[in-house]
Amino acid sequence: xxxxxxxxxxxxxxxxxxxxxxxxxxxxxxxxxxxxxxxxxxxxxxxxxxxxxxxxxxxxxxxxxxxxxxxxxxxxxxxxxxxxxxxxxxxxxxxxxxxxxxxxxxxxxxxxxxxxxxxxxxxxxxxxxxxxxxxxxxxxxxxxxxxxxxxxxxxxxxxxxxxxxxxxxxxxxxxxxxxxxxxxxxxxxxxxxxxxxxxxxxxxxxxxxxxxxxxxxxxxxxxxxxxxxxxxxxxxxxxxxxxxxxxxxxxxxxxxxxxxxxxxxxxxxxxxxxxxxxxxxxxxxxxxxxxxxxxxxxxxxxxxxxxxxxxxxxxxxxxxxxxxxxxxxxxxxxxxxxxxxxxxx
Ligand SMILES: [Zn+2]
Numbered sequence: 410x411x412x413x414x415x416x417x418x419x420x421x422x423x424x425x426x427x428x429x430x431x432x433x434x435x436x437x438x439x440x441x442x443x444x445x446x447x448x449x450x451x452x453x454x455x456x457x458x459x460x461x462x463x464x465x466x467x468x469x470x471x472x473x474x475x476x477x478x479x480x481x482x483x484x485x486x487x488x489x490x491x492x493x494x495x496x497x498x499x500x501x502x503x504x505x506x507x508x509x510x511x512x513x514x515x516x517x518x519x520x521x522x523x524x525x526x527x528x529x530x531x532x533x534x535x536x537x538x539x540x541x542x543x544x545x546x547x548x549x550x551x552x553x554x555x556x557x558x559x560x561x562x563x564x565x566x567x568x569x570x571x572x573x574x575x576x577x578x579x580x581x582x583x584x585x586x587x588x589x590x591x592x593x594x595x596x597x598x599x600x601x602x603x604x605x606x607x608x609x610x611x612x613x614x615x616x617x618x619x620x621x622x623x624x625x626x627x628x629x630x631x632x633x634x635x636x637x638x639x640x641x642x643x644x645x646x647x648x649x650x651x652x653x654x655x656x657x658x659x660x661x662x663x664x665x666x667x668x669x670x671x672x673x674x675x676x677x678x679x680x681x682x683x684x685x686x687x688x689x690x691x692x693x694x695x696x697x698x699x700x701x702x703x704x705x706x707x708x709x710x711x712x713x714x715x716x717x718x719x720x721x722x723x724x725x726x727x728x729x730x731x732x733x734x735x736x737x738x739x740x741x742x743x744x745x746x747x748x749x750x751x752x753x754x
Contacts, residue, residue: 418430420477537575538569542577542581545702582619583621593623598618609733617716618719623705632693650667657691661694690715
């Protein structure tokens with residue numbers, strides 16, 4: 410038999426054609442295989458000669474197929490490598506560096522504004538006693554205002570029989586300052602506080618900023634001036650402020666302070682709920698009973714104190730309407746509102 414035509418086809422055959430040729434000649438029912446099977450019918454002499462002849466053909470064909478197969482495999486591999494090669498000259502996917510969380514950024518902005526007004530940092534523990542969180546702030550046991558702050562109580566009592574709790578307000582910093590520092594002073598406390606509350610606008614842990622100034626001759630007018638300036642610095646533009654009478658147990662008189670909406674400048678928008686004003690902080694002249702904790706007499710020194718929610722100040726500044734976004738760690742949100750670290754661009 411003449412295998413020359415097929416030997417010529419092999420070098421150009423694709424993988425499928427090559428397999429077809431292999432089956433056609435060398436498969437179980439292939440032409441060459443069939444002829445080998447026929448050998449048994451021949452006489453010994455002829456069989457020997459024919460067998461040798463067929464073996465040569467078979468070897469030649471198998472070698473040609475195998476060579477072509479290797480060639481095809483090499484080509485396939487090269488094609489695959491070429492396809493999957495990385496073009497190092499292509500621009501990279503965007504990567505995002507870390508950013509300062511909007512709450513941290515707000516705390517930094519608040520602290521910077523207050524520092525420029527002469528306030529220094531003061532600290533108080535987050536695990537506090539009933540005494541420092543309430544009683545010494547003119548909130549004796551059974552005072553109805555205690556009900557407003559759903560407190561996380563911890564079991565043990567201290568040596569004086571005061572119960573431990575997670576502080577519900579940063580005002581404990583005021584008490585500790587009054588006990589330990591002689592006036593005149595201006596201090597700020599910024600940190601975590603805890604209340605048993607969880608819904609759209611409340612989380613069990615949030616942040617407050619607290620400030621207190623005590624000096625001789627401090628008046629309500631000083632308070633208004635300092636707080637207006639603080640809000641101007643925090644929001645980064647001059648804004649009108651107004652005060653409304655309010656009640657806090659640790660200040661007398663007390664007020665709530667509103668600032669002109671920095672988004673619409675008082676015209677009314679989504680952030681200020683069309684009122685043109687934003688409620689931002691509570692304040693008042695330090696109550697004589699609280700000053701007395703530090704052995705101070707209201708006839709000699711006076712002071713004012715104020716407090717605000719950091720989350721609220723951040724929401725107002727950045728126009729964020731859902732408190733929970735701060736704590737869900739969505740990178741798209743944080744990229745949008747977080748500040749780049751100072752060292753980055
Ligand atoms: Zn507005």
